[in-house]
Amino acid sequence: MNDQWIDVCAVGEIDEEDVMRFDHGPHTFAVYRSAENEFFATAGLCTHEKIHLADGLVMDHVIECPKHNGRFDYRSGKALGAPVCVNLKTYPVRVEAGRVLLAVTAAG
Amino acid sequence: MNDALIIVGAGHAGGRAALTLREEGYTGRLILIGDEAHLPYERPPLSKGLLQGSIDLAGCSLCDEARLAELDIEHIAGNSVRQLDPAQQRLQLADGQWLAYAGLLLATGGRARRLPQAQANVLYLRTHDEALALKAALRPGARLVVVGGGFIGLEVAATARSLGCAVTLLEAGPRLAGRVLPAVISEALLDVHRLHGVEVRLNVALESIDADAVVLVDGQRLPCDLVVVGIGMQPNIALAAAAGLDVGQGIRVDAHLRTSAPNVYAAGDVCEFRLDGQYQRQETWRNAEAQGRHAALNLLGRELAFESLPGFWSDQYDWGLQTVGVSTALTVSRPLPTSGLLLFYLDAEHHLQGACGWAPGNSVAKDIKLCERLISARIPLNPTSLADPDLSLKQLLRG
Numbered sequence: 001m002n003d004q005w006i007d008v009c010a011v012g013e014i015d016e017e018d019v020m021r022f023d024h025g026p027h028t029f030a031v032y033r034s035a036e037n038e039f040f041a042t043a044g045l046c047t048h049e050k051i052h053l054a055d056g057l058v059m060d061h062v063i064e065c066p067k068h069n070g071r072f073d074y075r076s077g078k079a080l081g082a083p084v085c086v087n088l089k090t091y092p093v094r095v096e097a098g099r100v101l102l103a104v105t106a107a108g
Numbered sequence: 109m110n111d112a113l114i115i116v117g118a119g120h121a122g123g124r125a126a127l128t129l130r131e132e133g134y135t136g137r138l139i140l141i142g143d144e145a146h147l148p149y150e151r152p153p154l155s156k157g158l159l160q161g162s163i164d165l166a167g168c169s170l171c172d173e174a175r176l177a178e179l180d181i182e183h184i185a186g187n188s189v190r191q192l193d194p195a196q197q198r199l200q201l202a203d204g205q206w207l208a209y210a211g212l213l214l215a216t217g218g219r220a221r222r223l224p225q226a227q228a229n230v231l232y233l234r235t236h237d238e239a240l241a242l243k244a245a246l247r248p249g250a251r252l253v254v255v256g257g258g259f260i261g262l263e264v265a266a267t268a269r270s271l272g273c274a275v276t277l278l279e280a281g282p283r284l285a286g287r288v289l290p291a292v293i294s295e296a297l298l299d300v301h302r303l304h305g306v307e308v309r310l311n312v313a314l315e316s317i318d319a320d321a322v323v324l325v326d327g328q329r330l331p332c333d334l335v336v337v338g339i340g341m342q343p344n345i346a347l348a349a350a351a352g353l354d355v356g357q358g359i360r361v362d363a364h365l366r367t368s369a370p371n372v373y374a375a376g377d378v379c380e381f382r383l384d385g386q387y388q389r390q391e392t393w394r395n396a397e398a399q400g401r402h403a404a405l406n407l408l409g410r411e412l413a414f415e416s417l418p419g420f421w422s423d424q425y426d427w428g429l430q431t432v433g434v435s436t437a438l439t440v441s442r443p444l445p446t447s448g449l450l451l452f453y454l455d456a457e458h459h460l461q462g463a464c465g466w467a468p469g470n471s472v473a474k475d476i477k478l479c480e481r482l483i484s485a486r487i488p489l490n491p492t493s494l495a496d497p498d499l500s501l502k503q504l505l506r507g
Contacts, residue, residue, distance in 0.1 A: 017502070049153070049167070055470035057477040059502075066473030067421060068393070082124065082131070083170075083397060 003092065003103035011098050014039075019063060019074070021054035024104055029091065030054045031100060032074045034061060039093045040074050041102050047079065047086035111208045112137035113407055114199065116189050116347070117215035120393065121376025123148020123170040124400030125213050125407075130179040132408055138181050139207065143188040146236055147171065152393050154239040155263035156423055159246060160270065165236055192351035194369035211407040214359055214367065214374045215400065216344035218391070223255070223337050228319040230335045233260055245334050248272030253322045253332040255314065257284040259422045260338030262297060266424040268336075269304050276307040276330055278322070283310060290435065290451060293466050297424065304425055341391055343378045356380050358389045363413040365403045373406060375399035383418065384434060392420040417480060428469055430476040433462030433483050440494045446471050452479070458488045481505050 006024055014020045014033040021044055022029045028044030030053040046053055046065040055066040063074045070084030077088035092103040113129060115122045118140050126140045126148070142148070149168040157163035166172070176183055190200045198208040220232035231242050242264070246252070250273045254261045257279030265277045281287075283294035284301075301308050315323040322330045343358045354360040354368035358380030365373045365381065374380075376396045380387050398416040405412055419432040427448075436453040444450055448467025455461050463479035465472035478501035482489070485505060493499050 049150075049163070051470065055473050057474045064477055066470035066477075068397070069477075082128065082401065 003105045005094070005101040006104050008041075008093075008100040008102050011039075011095060011100060014100070017058050019054050019056065019058045021052055022102065024102075027104065028052065029102060029104075030063065030074070031093065031102065032058060032063065034075075039095060039100050041091040041093045042072070042074050042077050042088040043091075046070055046084065047088060048084045053088075111197065111210040112139050113211045113213075114139045114141065114207060114209040115213045115215060116141050116199070117213075117217055117344075117376070117378070118142025118144065118146075118148045118183065118185065119215060119217045119376065120148060120150050120170065120396035121217070121379075121400035121403075122213065122215035124397055125215065125375060125404040126181050127171060127179070128401045128404035129407065130181065132405065134408055136210075138179075139184060140181055141184045141187060141189060141201070143186065144235060144237070145186045147173065147176065147183070147185075149236060150393060150396075151234075152421075154236060155233060155260055156267055158236070158239045159243045159264070159267045161243070168236070189347055192347055192353075194351050194353070194372060197371065210371065212372045213403050213407060214348055214372065214378065215376045215396075215403075216347060216359075217377045218341035218343040220337070221340045221342045223314070223317070223339065225314060225316050227317050227335075229333065230317055230337055232337055233264060234341065242336065246271045246273055249274070250334055251332040252276070253278065253330055253335045254338065255322070255335060256338035256340075257281070257308070257310070258287070258338055258340065259285060259420075261336070262301065262424055263422060264336050264338060265301060265306050266304065269306060270425070275305070276309065276332070277301065278312050278314070278324075279308070279310050280313060281310065284308070288431075289429075290439065290464060292441070292449065292451070293429065293464060296449065296466050297429075300425055300427055341377060343380075343389065345378060348374070356387055360387065364406050364411060365399060365414050366406070373403040375403040381414065390418050392418065394419045417483060419476075419480070426468055427466065428472060429464070429466050430472050431462065431464040432476050432480045433460070435464070436461050438491070440491045442495050442497055444472070444475075445497060448472055450475050452489075452491075452494050454489065454491060458491060459483075459486050460489055475501060478502055478505060 017035040019032045030044045032040045048070045051067045057064045064071050071080040077090040148170045153163045153168050188202045192199045220234040252273045252275050254265045254277040265275045284297045313325040315325045345355045348359045349355045359374040360380045377391045422429045438454040440452040442450045446467045450465040453462040460482045
């Protein structure tokens with residue numbers, strides 16, 4: 001593993017308990033900030049019908065897809081029931097000097 | 109009891125019910141009967157992504173063959189049910205075979221309502237195969253007349269424009285999607301379609317459809333290569349009606365989605381259930397998903413009342429419409445920073461009953477999801493502050 005850390009945004013650009021879309025090359029990600037002020041990242045598209053998750057609602061560590069209400073725990077990527085059954089990929093995130101960084105090596 | 113659970117109708121509701129039965133631990137014989145040749149699939153992409161080629165049948169399907177086999181769901185495809193014998197708890201397939209059931213779900217859906225006029229070059233859109241036929245006909249430069257300004261007509265018009273067709277849309281009523289949308293959203297839809305070059309004609313009536321033109325009652329001829337008719341759905345109730353089940357505009361059910369016959373349930377587009385005391389049907393993705401799942405749980409003896417909120421979405425060009433709940437006379441309108449619009453529907457006690465939003469992309473989804481939670485929370489709201497786009501709905505919900 002030679003993780004490549006990519007600059008996503010300043011910490012303040014994502015509201016608390018919200019999500020932001022982040023595109024990098026051919027990949028699209030959803031980057032989350034929890035109510036506890038922690039940051040997480042998952043694949044950007046819902047595993048159900050490839051809708052951008054960043055338009056969905058974040059509450060209580062759950063992202064709900066904007067279209068079909070598929071729900072995932074964004075910390076683990078776990079799908080929480082129909083209509084979604086395939087988990088989301090997750091990506092390492094860290095905060096450094098007020099910036100949110102994402103490791104994209106594992107992106108697929 | 110060795111008899112099977114049988115689902116008639118292998119669309120979205122029927123397919124979801126079958127999957128749910130297995131996920132919830134039912135291990136007995138499970139038969140899913142459909143008259144289409146395909147695996148259960150979701151219909152919303154048919155008028156958009158499937159016509160554009162960005163999604164195929166596999167992408168719309170609820171599961172693949174391998175998953176169906178793994179779950180031991182017997183899928184009888186391309187076969188319809190000839191008759192139902194509720195007294196004996198059995199049904200007969202078109203090929204003559206009788207099957208006995210311990211529990212039955214009717215998820216027979218509907219078919220596109222046909223025009224009475226003689227029809228050359230007329231296409232309808234309800235099934236995957238109908239969508240493929242339409243896809244083949246939507247060539248760049250083709251002159252298309254869309255009959256019907258409801259969601260099928262509007263989405264086909266939008267997709268056809270994106271594919272380079274010349275589009276005229278005819279609506280008999282005074283505004284677009286007038287049966288289900290408030291006037292201000294109908295106006296917004298009209299604007300976006302005209303902006304994208306659709307010739308929208310309201311308050312028009314058809315005289316005939318010729319091989320090369322649509323003729324209006326006032327004598328105007330609209331030359332065209334192709335006509336798509338989207339004037340609603342005809343629920344498939346004949347099987348239930350012939351068996352003596354209580355039917356209205358659909359198969360009637362009680363609060364548990366039970367029909368008038370023992371151990372027979374109904375779900376999805378065909379299901380006529382009471383919402384706010386009125387019998388009605390919901391022809392939506394959301395209803396197929398929720399009722400399919402719900403009927404499965406009750407087939408397993410859960411005895412749950414169906415209380416899911418109605419809702420739907422529609423995508424046209426790069427705009428999205430979403431609704432949840434029901435509309436009321438007390439409407440509060442909130443402008444959105446995206447130049448979209450969010451309408452709140454309140455009851456006399458200022459509890460939220462429904463919401464309807466129209467905004468670019470899926471950007472209205474967060475607000476609609478928060479509205480759904482606000483409806484359930486039954487928090488009295490202040491109409492004046494609701495109109496203010498700076499008031500956070502999430503904060504309201506959190507108290």
